[in-house]
Amino acid sequence: MIVDDTVGAMLAASLRRGGDRPALRMADAIRTHRELLDHANRFANALRGSGLRPGDPVALMLTDRFESVEAYLGCLIGGFAAVHVNDRWAAREVQAVLADAGARGFVYTDGVGESVSAIDALGDIPAVIAIGEPVAAGHHLWSNFLEAARPVAPDAAGGTDPNDLTIIGYTSGTTGRPKGVVHTQRSLSRTIRHMPVHFEFRPRNRTAFTGTLSFVSGIWGVLLPTLYLGGEVSFMAGLDADEWISRMIQQSSMSTYVPTPLAGDFNEQIHRRPEVLRTLRSVLHSGSQIPPLTLRRTVELIGARMVECYGMTETGAPVTTTEPDDWSADCRADDIYASAGRPMHLADVRIIDRDGAQLPTGETGEISVSSETQFLGYLNDPALTAQTLVDGRIRTGDVGRLDDAGYLYVTDRAKDMILSGGMNVFPAEVESAMVDVPGLQEIAVFGIPHERWGETVVAVAVRTDADLDEAAVIEAARARLASYKKPTSVRFVDALPRTASLKIDKPALRRAWVDLPPEPDKH
Known part of the structure; x- marks a missing residue:
């Protein structure tokens, strides 16, 4: 991989081409592609000025703000490893992640100030930056930190090796301490380029983003791919269905994500205001299953726009998806409304027994996947990496089956x-x-x-x-x-x-x- 093919260089080129078109939207406020690139370059150069070098981990504990996106872009452009920290975590959890990742920088928004103020070890981190009000003396204010830095691409940005770290996404740790899922130049660039195919994004796509920056999958699965296409991301998390649909109509949104708890309300609003479908091309869903009757009603209302999929932090991009024809009467799935679709062109999905042997079609066992976008391993945990990555395949810990037509049904967690x-x-x-x-x-x-x-x-x-x-x-x-x-x-x-x-x-x-x-x- 040459330097011009890094994730940072790829995104910087897209932002330059985007120019003065809107890139991010929050209510009535807009940030253009040019402004994003300017601020991301400044942030990358400011980190360099604080003594950080390419490859250094920078932890990001961020709520939904323009500056939060600029911080991620600045890390990628500057060749730093972005360490995603869920903004809902308590101080003890955050401190464990900072220590595990060896963070050399830490950026937080003022909405998480209570947790940050209770962290003991921030004094050992060379650059601590607050977006909003700092919670302690010695923390840089974001605007001041960027002010003296140059708005041009940093020299020798780094990240030239395909296995160089780009984003470390920590899991929520329900089975123990959070685990750092390592994605590299290779896996992240493939994910960003693949997601438009998976979710049917178009050039200059207008995405109604109902997720938040709390979850790293929304960053590499929706946010970065939309910017890569020169598109526009409108933040809509927390809106009720009525306001969500109203804004999509006003902004001529082309794609959105339906959280399971809002699926019923979404259906009601679509029934009332079908004019939103004039521009809406894809409606995404993954994670917890929508009740089959609710999903059937959704498909009745929006047709082949529905996209169901299956993936995890470790796979980067999803590994299965439904396709437009799956919602027709010709679909050969046992039950398409209970399925996560079929494996994508970049992934292989198998069902295995406890010894790792592949099971026949129709039998239930652990889901094993391999993908071009899968992670490198768990940070600082070779034993868990060896347990999860077996012969190059991810043992997901999920239980499921494949039907005769190749559709995947995810039924449970193996440990449950x-x-x-x-x-x-x-x-x-x-x-x-x-x-x-x-x-x-x-x-x-x-x-x-x-x-x-x-x-x-x-x-x-x-x-x-x-x-x-x-x-x-x-x-x-x-x-x-x-x-x-x-x-x-x-x-x-x-x-x-x-x-x-x-x-x-x-x-x-x-x-x-x-x-x-x-x-x-x-x-």
Whole structure:
């Protein structure tokens, strides 16, 4: 890889071509491509002036702001390794990441000031920069830090080796401490170039971005590819569906992402205002599954614009996707509304048993993938890297199957599988079967130790009907599933705990199970 083919050089060239066209939009405020490039160059040169060198890790704990995007671009243009830090993490978690990554720079927005002020080790980092109000003396103010720096590309930016680090995306760490997923010049450049194919982005695409910078996948999956195409990203996270659709109509948005909790509201708004479909070309979804009936309704409303996919931080780009023809009557999938689509041209997906042997079509096992965009390994953790990357393939820890037509169905996490009396129970299957129980808002299923059966199935639920009791939930499960899969006990809470990435925190539920009060006897 030559220097002109680095991720930073690739994005800088796109920003130069974009010129004075809008690149970022927040409500009525706009940042142009030219302005982004100017500020990103200044940031890269200011880091150099603070003694940092290409390859040095710069940690970024950022909320949704123009300057936050400029910080990522500046790291990539300057050849620094951008260390993504979820802005929802507490001080202890952030401090662990800074130490693990060996951060030489740290940028934070004032919205995370409370966590930052509780971090002990910032004095050892040469450059600490605040976007907004600094929380401590000695922290640079972003505008002052950039003011004296030159707005031109830094000399000898670095990052010329395909294996040089570009972005380290830390996982939320539900199974232990956060893990640093290392992406390189090679994997990140391939991801950015591939995503427009995957999500059907066009040159000068106008993207309604409902995600946030909390999640690194939104940066390399949506933000950077849109800028690479000379397009425009409009930040819409946190808007209700009515305002979201209104802004897409006003801005002639071409693509958006539908979070699962907003899918029903999205459908209602599309039904009311179908004029948004005049420019909307693709609607993306991934992660937690949309209830099949809701997804079917979405497809009825928007047709082949729907794009479902499967991937993870370690794969960079998704490895499976649905295609426009999949939503037609000619689709050969067993159930397209439960599927994550078929493997992409850059990926290979297999189902394996516990020993790593490939299973026949239709059998359920662990999902194993290899991809041109996959990560290099986990930072400072060769043992975990060797456990996850086996013969060049990622053992995802997810459970699923492939049907005869090659469509993937993701059914659960391998570590969440319950072995009860010699029978395998997948919590996601139980949870999916319960989505239409009247009065049941949400349910999390997991296993706890049992003296006779090894493990037994239990559930924690949120209800909208106070008359819905434990017996009714168990009976509803019995009517939908084999008897051995039903919960043997159900506890009710006001809300389910979630991780920083908004997934249900089942380890926390397991720990809290003994302290959750049982349902009082109504008889």
